[in-house]
Structure formats: structure tokens, C-alpha cells
Amino acid sequence: MIGKYLNGLLMLTLCCVSNADLVKQCAEQQKLATHLAQSCCELTRPSLDKGNAECRSSLNLPKRKFNFAERYTINMCIEECNYIASGYIDIDPPYRLDPVRIEENLQIIMPEPKTKSVKFMTETYSKCEKFRQHHASRFTLHLPDVEFIEQPCNPFALQITICMRIFAMQNCPREFFVNSKECNMTKNYFLNCVGDIGSNLS
Numbered sequence: 029m030i031g032k033y034l035n036g037l038l039m040l041t042l043c044c045v046s047n048a049d050l051v052k053q054c055a056e057q058q059k060l061a062t063h064l065a066q067s068c069c070e071l072t073r074p075s076l077d078k079g080n081a082e083c084r085s086s087l088n089l090p091k092r093k094f095n096f097a098e099r100y101t102i103n104m105c106i107e108e109c110n111y112i113a114s115g116y117i118d119i120d121p122p123y124r125l126d127p128v129r130i131e132e133n134l135q136i137i138m139p140e141p142k143t144k145s146v147k148f149m150t151e152t153y154s155k156c157e158k159f160r161q162h163h164a165s166r167f168t169l170h171l172p173d174v175e176f177i178e179q180p181c182n183p184f185a186l187q188i189t190i191c192m193r194i195f196a197m198q199n200c201p202r203e204f205f206v207n208s209k210e211c212n213m214t215k216n217y218f219l220n221c222v223g224d225i226g227s228n229l230s
């Protein structure tokens with residue numbers, strides 16, 4: 029699921045690639061890389077997020093295939109529901125991440141050694157909050173209303189989650205990165221084809 033919306037969004041974060049061969053190579057790798065990004069860094073695997081299923085079912089979605097705009101809106105609402113349920117943000121804007129609640133939750137769900145995994149993830153949340161603040165316009169899609177979503181959702185949580193996944197692919201600590209040729213290709217894709225988050229925080 030994450031892979032599907034990452035896919036569309038990476039196009040928006042693509043930047044600074046001007047070499048024609050690299051553009052072609054990036055385009056060829058995009059689909060596989062965004063798919064693999066779900067599993068290559070152990071710290072950002074969607075399976076760690078137990079709240080997703082419950083939030084999804086609370087939306088009472090129709091049983092059919094969804095187009096890109098619908099999927100994006102659904103994901104926006106699922107992430108927002110999840111962040112609010114976990115206490116990461118308040119119910120109402122202006123949204124700010126609650127670093128204490130985030131760390132408490134990470135202490136429970138992150139793999140060992142927690143000193144490393146929790147530290148990496150808390151830092152990533154704080155960097156992504158900064159990144160989003162400065163680059164929200166780059167992330168913001170203007171999409172049509174989706175008729176089966178009754179309460180409009182704010183993109184804040186989804187934007188943080190997307191940033192987290194991109195940053196983790198660019199910087200995942202070695203001990204949590206899957207050692208395979210495919211994951212190495214994926215990491216190179218995120219380093220070469222997607223804007224660097226760590227150096228764009230202001």
C-alpha cells in the first residue's frame with residue numbers, strides 16, 4: 029500500500045537530475061525501488077504499524093479498486109487516524125509532532141538494539157517535521173474530493189510518513205538494512221534519483 033502512494037509522490041520529489049542517462053535509469057528503477065523500499069530498511073516496514081488496519085476499517089471503504097487520487101486520499105486519512113490514535117498529533121491543527129509520545133511508542137515497536145533504532149527514528153521524525161515545514165508545497169497535491177470520504181483529512185501525517193520512508197532509504201543504519209543486491213539498488217535509487225532530505229532541512 030505504501031509502495032503505491034510512494035510511487036506517485038516520488039515524481040514530485042525528483043529533483044536535480046539533469047543527466048539524460050540518469051533520468052532514464054531512474055525512470056526504469058522507480059517501480060521496483062519504491063516497491064522494495066517497503067522492506068529494505070527494517071525500521072520503516074509498514075508491518076510495524078499495527079494501527080493501519082484498524083484505521084482503514086474505520087473508513088468503511090467501498091469494495092472496489094481505487095484510482096490514484098482515491099488511494100492518496102485514503103492513505104492520507106489512514107495516516108492521520110493512526111497519528112491521532114497514537115498520540116503523535118492532536119486532533120486539530122496546527123499539527124505538531126509530540127516527541128515524547130513518539131519515543132514511547134518507538135520503545136515498544138522498534139527492533140533491538142533499541143538504543144540505535146529508537147534514536148535513528150526519533151531523529152528522523154524531527155528532521156521530517158522540519159523538512160515538511162520548509163517543503164510542504166513540494167508535497168502538496170491538489171486532488172478532487174472523494175465522495176466516500178465523509179470527513180476531509182489533512183495531509184500532514186502522510187507527508188511526514190513519506191518523508192520518513194525516503195529518509196530511511198537514504199540513511200538506514202547498516203545493521204537494519206537488508207543485505208541484498210536489490211536493496212543496494214534501491215538505496216542507490218533513493219540517493220541518486222530523489223532529493224536528499226538530510227541536506228534540505230532549512
Ligand SMILES: *[C@@H]1O[C@H](CO)[C@@H](O)[C@H](O)[C@H]1NC(C)=O
Nearest residue numbers: 206207208209210211212213
Ligand atoms: C550491498 O552494499 C554493501 C555496502 O555498500 C556491501 O557491503 C554489500 O556487499 C552489498 N551486498 C550485495 C549482496 O551486493
